[in-house]
Amino acid sequence: MKGLFFEKSVKSEAQCISGDGGSRVYLLFLISLLFFATESGMAQSQDRVPTLAERKALFNYEKTDLGIKEIGSEKRGTVTVHDITFVGIPGKNPVKAYLVVPEGSGSFAGILWGHWLGHHTSDRNQYLDEAVDLASRGVVSLLIDAMWAEPGWYENRALEEDYENSIKQVIEMRRAMDLLMSRENVDQDRVAYVGHDYSGMYGSIAAGVEPRAKTYVFIAVTSSLTDWAFFANKPKSKVAYIRQNSVFELTDFVSELRGSVLCQFSNTDPFIARTDGNLFFNALTVETKERKRYDAEHFMGGDDIRADRTAWLIKELGLK
Helix, strand or coil: CHHHHHHHHHHHHHHHHHHHHHHHHHHHHHHHHHHHHHHHHHHHHHHCCCCHHHHHHCCCCCCCCCCCEEEEEEEECCEEEEEEEECCCCCCCCEEEEEEECCCCCCEEEEEEECCCCCCCCCCCCCHHHHHHHHCCCEEEEEECCHHHCCCHHHHCCHHHHHHHHHHHHHHHHHHHHHHHHCCCEEEEEEEEEEECHHHHHHHHHHHHCCCCCEEEEECCCCCHHHHCCCCCCCCCHHHHHHHHHHHCHHHHHCCCCCEEEEEEECCCCCCCHHHHHHHHHHCCCCCEEEEEECCCCCCCCHHHHHHHHHHHHHHHCCC
């Protein structure tokens, strides 16, 4: 009834405007209204907020062959460090990684490690010594290079490519978890994820999509990827950038995470406001979570920080 009334009103208005030639004007007027309604509908469709299920689907991938290749290996006491690559995104450059394996046949706990973006050890080497030490307690570790391991990645990247690259990075992290959990000597019920800086943030998305680990350690993370997006360059349109990348808002994915969580923050971090760290932590809905703060730089390299992280992993993974 409302539509009929509207059409009659429009026709009446058109005839008042056009007199006896009202039918033609009326037709043109309706066409213009139809065009406006179509354009308006398209705008509303584009502005529709995708559901979390739709956002999770962005990170779907085919479980194709991981294509693991060993480049070399090194013995560190009884521990073997394998220098490997694996296929993260088919057709793209393989992911560099270290696979750290204890002596013996297992069953071992497993840890996937993600490094920070910083001025040193900004690659798979960051937690290598820590992984070797934990191997003596019965842990198989996989340490991967993320896209920010490439020198100059942050300042040289095209911000318009952040959306696609973010999706690929999360998929590579999920593929890394596939690799770790596919090993026969790894107990799939005793797996952890440890991520610092960007690796903590992208790792939290992967965990929200598919929470396979028993426990997580997130180090120096903020609540949104856009908090760090514009330090070096600006996109062509900041509004368009934020709209497109809003599908990655971390607090939504973090709320889907399952397992226990330790968050480690700096009291004086210039890159993370206390409120932003709190937003990340408060979004966690898990029963077991702990937040620790330290007088430390963003690198978070203090012995007390490492000791707390090790104690957490020993407890949550049931290590020796």
